């Protein structure tokens with residue numbers, strides 16, 4: 337059914353209709369994309385972080401996915417300002433974040449993160465123990481930290497499980513595992529960083545999903561049924577942008593089906609430009625294919641409402657507000673279920689409110705200078 341408005345332009349009605357995702361009712365389909373802001377001293381999200389998320393929730397964001405927050409491993413993080421998802425003080429900080437988002441009717445999931453072998457692009461800070469990853473490389477030929485033992489792997493899976501348990505205990509509405517962008521879970525997926533000969537490695541992509549699957553199972557067994565579990569995935573790796581895990585829909589099915597069997601409910605398909613076709617012969621994007629192949633609800637992301645993509649924006653490129661027509665057309669034909677918005681929501685805490693009310697001319701451009709403050 338078309339939501340086209342009388343002037344032939346797609347309307348935003350579907351974007352702002354309530355939706356049930358994995359048993360969770362959301363007020364609309366707008367998701368705040370997870371974005372590291374590095375404003376947490378000693379890993380503790382403070383009142384400024386709570387206010388930052390609340391500001392988006394009270395202005396019509398249907399679901400907030402928090403910035404990556406690290407599981408309990410000594411070298412899970414690569415930046416001192418990143419929030420922890422363990423320890424009394426950090427978890428108390430997160431409880432305040434949940435409370436302030438819920439107070440305005442919002443929904444929120446934490447993004448559980450482990451950086452693996454990827455050091456931060458900026459700064460010389462190092463965690464107290466060496467970075468750990470499947471094979472001790474951050475990309476082919478680039479050594480970084482140590483290869484994990486099986487005991488390290490088991491402990492890390494357990495740490496993800498505890499993260500899930502804490503997410504539920506603190507009142508979060510679900511949880512996302514960061515399985516994208518070349519970080520730990522993705523380092524297991526990618527043969528460029530996973531050269532293990534044990535059961536966590538293997539020649540096929542399906543073999544290399546084992547770590548992710550066990551992390552998902554650990555979260556599921558800690559949370560029980562009915563608690564939404566999402567995994568964020570990407571083909572691209574920040575250490576090697578042209579990398580692709582799946583070159584055909586069949587390979588993508590090999591990658592996603594084990595994750596579904598492990599108990600994931602939602603797939604968050606990270607691309608830099610949502611309109612790019614994933615495979616030749618169809619204009620479906622990654623989220624479109626993931627939904628088609630698995631039947632699960634999916635989240636699309638990548639330059640929604642902006643002219644330029646986010647990697648170039650870190651290099652200083654400014655992104656101007658852009659038309660939503662193509663996004664709305666794809667949403668209208670049910671290519672994906674939810675739409676994550678990143679930088680546009682940093683530049684405009686009221687992005688969803690303004691879009692809902694058709695106040696497009698009032699939207700601000702994004703450039704990296706807005707990262708200096710947590711506004």
Ligand SMILES: Cc1cc2nc3c(=O)[nH]c(=O)nc-3n(C[C@H](O)[C@H](O)[C@H](O)COP(=O)(O)O)c2cc1C
Pocket residue numbers: 369370371372373403404447514516517568606607608637638639640642645646676677678679680707
């Ligand atoms: C400042 C910044 C921090 C980010 N941090 C994370 C993160 O912690 N976890 C993650 O999965 N993606 C992260 N991303 C990627 C965003 O979630 C999103 O996928 C990307 O910005 C593309 O969406 P956009 O074009 O709407 O900004 C970050 C992006 C930005 C700009």
